[in-house]
Amino acid sequence: MTKDSTPKSGYSRRDALRLMAAGGIACFAAPNLLGKPAFADTANPTGRVVVGLSQEPTVFHPLMAHIEVDDAVHFSLFDALFRMDPKGVLQPNLAAEVPTQQNGGISEDGLKWRVRLRDDVRWHDGEPFTAEDVKFTLELITNPNFRAWRTGGHSLVRDITVVSPTELTWRMEEAFAPYLSFLTETFMVPKHILEKEADPNAAAFNQAPVGTGAFKWAQRVAGDHLELVANPQYFGDGPYVERLVFKYIPDMTVLYTQFKSGDIDLTDQAYITADHYEEAKTLPGRVVTLVSGASVESIYLNLEKPQFKDPAVRKALYAAMDRKAIIDAIYYGVGTLTETFMPRTSYYYNPNLPAQEFNLDRARQILDEAGWVPGPDGIRAKDGVRLSFANSTTSGNNLREQVQQFLQQTFAEIGVEMTISNLPAAVMFGEFWLKSQFDSAIAGVTHLIAADPDATNRLATSAIAAKGGKGSNVGQYSNPEVDALLKKGAQTFDPEARREIYSRIQEIVREDLPFLPLFASTYVVGRKEGLEGWEPNSNTRTASWHAAGWRWQS
Amino acid sequence: MRGFLLNRLSQSLVLLLIVSVIGFVVLNLIPGGPLAQFGLDPSMTQDDLNRLKEQLGLNRPLWMQYLDWAWRLVQGDWGHSFRDGAPVLDVIGRHLVATLLLMGSSTVIAIAIGTWIGIRGATHRYSVFDYLATVGAMVALSIPTFWFGLVGIYVFSLRLGWLPAGNMYTIGDGSALNYLHHLIMPSIVLALVHVAIWSRYMRTATLDVISQEFVKTARAKGLSERRILMKHVVGNALLPMITLAGMQLPSVLTGALVTETVFTWPGMGRLFLDSLGYSDYPVVMGLLMFSAILVVLCNLIADIVVAIIDPRIRLS
Numbered sequence: 001m002t003k004d005s006t007p008k009s010g011y012s013r014r015d016a017l018r019l020m021a022a023g024g025i026a027c028f029a030a031p032n033l034l035g036k037p038a039f040a041d042t043a044n045p046t047g048r049v050v051v052g053l054s055q056e057p058t059v060f061h062p063l064m065a066h067i068e069v070d071d072a073v074h075f076s077l078f079d080a081l082f083r084m085d086p087k088g089v090l091q092p093n094l095a096a097e098v099p100t101q102q103n104g105g106i107s108e109d110g111l112k113w114r115v116r117l118r119d120d121v122r123w124h125d126g127e128p129f130t131a132e133d134v135k136f137t138l139e140l141i142t143n144p145n146f147r148a149w150r151t152g153g154h155s156l157v158r159d160i161t162v163v164s165p166t167e168l169t170w171r172m173e174e175a176f177a178p179y180l181s182f183l184t185e186t187f188m189v190p191k192h193i194l195e196k197e198a199d200p201n202a203a204a205f206n207q208a209p210v211g212t213g214a215f216k217w218a219q220r221v222a223g224d225h226l227e228l229v230a231n232p233q234y235f236g237d238g239p240y241v242e243r244l245v246f247k248y249i250p251d252m253t254v255l256y257t258q259f260k261s262g263d264i265d266l267t268d269q270a271y272i273t274a275d276h277y278e279e280a281k282t283l284p285g286r287v288v289t290l291v292s293g294a295s296v297e298s299i300y301l302n303l304e305k306p307q308f309k310d311p312a313v314r315k316a317l318y319a320a321m322d323r324k325a326i327i328d329a330i331y332y333g334v335g336t337l338t339e340t341f342m343p344r345t346s347y348y349y350n351p352n353l354p355a356q357e358f359n360l361d362r363a364r365q366i367l368d369e370a371g372w373v374p375g376p377d378g379i380r381a382k383d384g385v386r387l388s389f390a391n392s393t394t395s396g397n398n399l400r401e402q403v404q405q406f407l408q409q410t411f412a413e414i415g416v417e418m419t420i421s422n423l424p425a426a427v428m429f430g431e432f433w434l435k436s437q438f439d440s441a442i443a444g445v446t447h448l449i450a451a452d453p454d455a456t457n458r459l460a461t462s463a464i465a466a467k468g469g470k471g472s473n474v475g476q477y478s479n480p481e482v483d484a485l486l487k488k489g490a491q492t493f494d495p496e497a498r499r500e501i502y503s504r505i506q507e508i509v510r511e512d513l514p515f516l517p518l519f520a521s522t523y524v525v526g527r528k529e530g531l532e533g534w535e536p537n538s539n540t541r542t543a544s545w546h547a548a549g550w551r552w553q554s
Numbered sequence: 555m556r557g558f559l560l561n562r563l564s565q566s567l568v569l570l571l572i573v574s575v576i577g578f579v580v581l582n583l584i585p586g587g588p589l590a591q592f593g594l595d596p597s598m599t600q601d602d603l604n605r606l607k608e609q610l611g612l613n614r615p616l617w618m619q620y621l622d623w624a625w626r627l628v629q630g631d632w633g634h635s636f637r638d639g640a641p642v643l644d645v646i647g648r649h650l651v652a653t654l655l656l657m658g659s660s661t662v663i664a665i666a667i668g669t670w671i672g673i674r675g676a677t678h679r680y681s682v683f684d685y686l687a688t689v690g691a692m693v694a695l696s697i698p699t700f701w702f703g704l705v706g707i708y709v710f711s712l713r714l715g716w717l718p719a720g721n722m723y724t725i726g727d728g729s730a731l732n733y734l735h736h737l738i739m740p741s742i743v744l745a746l747v748h749v750a751i752w753s754r755y756m757r758t759a760t761l762d763v764i765s766q767e768f769v770k771t772a773r774a775k776g777l778s779e780r781r782i783l784m785k786h787v788v789g790n791a792l793l794p795m796i797t798l799a800g801m802q803l804p805s806v807l808t809g810a811l812v813t814e815t816v817f818t819w820p821g822m823g824r825l826f827l828d829s830l831g832y833s834d835y836p837v838v839m840g841l842l843m844f845s846a847i848l849v850v851l852c853n854l855i856a857d858i859v860v861a862i863i864d865p866r867i868r869l870s
Contacts, residue, residue, distance in 0.1 A: 058638035222648040223820030261719040429593025430586030465600040
């Protein structure tokens with residue numbers, strides 16, 4: 001049975017607000033009842049789920065620098081104060097309610113925060129979870145000796161005060177609305193274990209973590225798999241399976257083969273490749289689902305290169321991209337057309353942007369009008385600048401390489417020369433990418449952090465690392481209006497007001513075309529028939545974001 | 555003997571020093587670096603990356619990093635993996651057992667079958683068997699191992715369902731029989747190439763010995779062909795094989811990259827590939843030094859063994 005559960009974007013603003021309010025009220029009224037399972041449900045978790053991953057999870061301290069694949073483990077072992085549900089709505093997790101300006105959890109100026117916690121949570125070793133743990137966690141992140149993953153947002157937190165074991169307050173250096181979302185990916189760690197460690201980077205905890213999550217650490221066979229066992233004392237819903245195994249299978253074809261042969265029950269990152277989708281759908285006893293991802297596959301243009309400074313060139317290139325053919329012919333129909341960096345599943349997605357139209361004549365006309373004249377070799381030039389550039393992507397990714405060859409041919413038809421220069425991923429995403437050393441590059445890029453619409457790190461002028469900035473605006477895009485809107489958006493807490501701001505940003509970016517979107521990423525997730533409770537959530541980076549709810553059909 | 559050993563040891567130390575310097579410099583010259591894995595993460599700012607770089611000691615001059623690393627190495631501290639923070643020797647140790655199992659079994663298969671084919675091919679020169687062995691060896695050497703691996707998985711796992719498609723054991727079943735079941739296909743696939751190599755070397759070595767005067771003498775004395783083969787030919791033909799084994803032994807301990815990837819075998823070859831992919835410098839350097847030491851040691855041992863067995867060779 002094949003089920004397409006691609007989330008739809010028709011999730012209204014009113015629905016979101018209603019859900020946020022309902023969640024908050026329900027939790028405030030009865031914190032211990034929310035998500036509390038019926039005893040019989042989880043008294044006897046049974047069975048085992050083997051999740052296939054194409055990279056090996058190696059970082060188990062959830063606050064240390066890590067990559068996406070480690071999230072699968074963190075989400076099962078730990079809890080954050082809040083959780084981002086599949087609809088992009090914040091739900092309380094360790095917190096009893098989501099603080100808002102309406103419920104008084106966040107002051108009107110956005111600077112004073114108060115968080116109330118559940119009173120029924122225990123660490124895996126039986127110790128109670130309290131506000132002291134939250135304070136310890138937030139302070140550890142900004143400890144200069146600690147190899148923290150990210151300090152953005154956390155570095156604004158001041159004067160953390162523990163009011164009671166279930167309540168704490170802090171002050172923000174400046175109003176920063178995305179912090180609520182950041183906290184959904186900030187997993188709490190136990191103070192009573194980590195405060196004894198002289199070096200938090202080398203703590204024994206890092207190899208045998210203790211959390212509050214639905215699963216407890218069991219064992220790791222390095223280079224092969226790691227095993228978690230059910231936490232019967234879990235405060236939330238579940239767990240229903242006794243063992244959760246994350247199996248590392250480095251080769252994508254082998255990963256698919258093992259899914260086919262039944263060795264793995266669910267494919268998490270990097271999922272099933274698009275070229276196997278058609279066959280995977282027909283496999284007996286398997287359910288294959290297309291899931292929208294948060295990243296957008298795009299051609300990134302280095303706007304400091306003279307060829308790309310002219311907006312006409314960017315517009316012409318965009319018009320010369322037969323995106324539909326790329327999705328259908330190269331990506332086997334897996335992928336969705338998009339005009340923006342915002343995921344289609346986001347509450348802040350702007351559906352009213354002008355649709356790109358593949359039209360080579362139009363592309364030629366734009367270039368003609370802008371004064372780009374074909375030279376003797378057929379390649380256009382203007383003011384001594386040839387319309388020629390290199391395109392780079394990760395070598396070994398055969399689908400991306402086919403896209404390059406396809407584009408190379410169509411661009412040549414409008415008098416544009418594109419050469420191909422690929423690099424291994426470990427090289428490409430180093431300084432070459434971060435310090436904008438490329439002409440143009442194809443990559444699947446996520447703009448959002450934990451589903452918050454703030455894209456400052458990717459779009460703000462202050463985020464251009466090549467010019468000494470702090471973020472990862474690798475295309476070196478700079479637009480004062482976008483800068484101002486981003487600043488305003490980060491300081492606005494009202495979702496409705498934010499929606500307007502980010503819709504406008506999307507409009508401007510669509511007009512400026514600092515990067516050329518190819519398609520919104522779509523993952524092919526396969527699972528064994530009978531594995532229930534699995535739900536896609538493009539607001540997290542892992543398909544295993546809620547393993548607590550998985551169960552085998554009896 | 556003592557002089558020989560001291561001489562060889564001092565040469566080996568110089569060699570290891572050269573290997574370590576070249577390895578360290580080349581590794582650090584590759585653009586990208588360990589922080590490239592965070593390149594696509596929108597949440598990591600340039601400040602965060604700079605902070606990590608400093609914490610890992612990567613912002614120091616290269617010579618300083620090398621001296622620090624080498625000094626620790628001499629003291630027995632091989633450093634910590636950038637990826638999981640575990641000591642490098644622990645990381646290598648964790649993968650060594652898997653590699654020993656796979657490479658050990660495939661080497662035993664390769665030596666046993668390869669030696670037999672080589673001797674039989676030499677004693678039955680230009681027979682149908684000899685031709686078949688020659689063609690078979692060429693095929694095994696020409697076709698990439700991963701092809702044999704994938705065909706094996708398709709036929710024996712997906713079609714017939716006789717053997718597992720990969721992994722070292724079924725999760726939840728750690729019995730010896732289960733390990734053995736998983737070992738069959740990868741070790742046979744891996745042995746194919748080595749059988750070919752061993753059979754060709756053994757054939758040449760046997761032919762070499764057969765043409766020697768002492769074999770003719772033995773024949774003139776009226777000894778049976780079987781006795782001549784067992785007593786005079788095989789023993790002597792195996793001598794150069796000891797050197798070959800000495801050269802191949804390091805690979806037994808450092809793993810087979812392709813086979814380990816196809817069969818999802820958590821061995822040293824895959825560790826090397828993964829560590830290189832993440833620019834996990836301490837582990838890559840650890841593996842490099844580990845295999846360099848093995849090569850030096852195994853060659854030394856092979857030389858000594860040959861000298862002991864063959865009185866014609868004098869260590870002095």
